[in-house]
Amino acid sequence: MQIDHTVLEKLEKLSHLRIDDSKKEAVIEQLSGILTYVDNLNELDTEALDASFSTLEGGTPLRADSPREADDIAKDILSHAPQANDDFFIVPAIIE
Secondary structure, eight states: OOOOHHHHHHHHHHHTOOOOGGGHHHHHHHHHHHHHHHHHHTTSOOTTSOTTOOSSTTSSOOOOOOOOOOOSHHHHHHTTSSSEETTEEOOOOOOO
């Protein structure tokens, strides 16, 4: 896929971003470089690999699921809030 000004305009519209005219060429160059890199990945032969292939021996390491005492993190955070009540932030209403 080739990135040009038409594709960039479509990406701007879809992402609701506006790219400054002076930076459009640089963005096109960067996006083209990313696509070239991803296209290089298509050259890898993955036919012999299982769909659940992992580079980690024995799978993903997991931490021990051990219970712990409740700490006062929530109280510490709420102590800095302008308004709080019963472990909740009080914020102004935005919908009437």
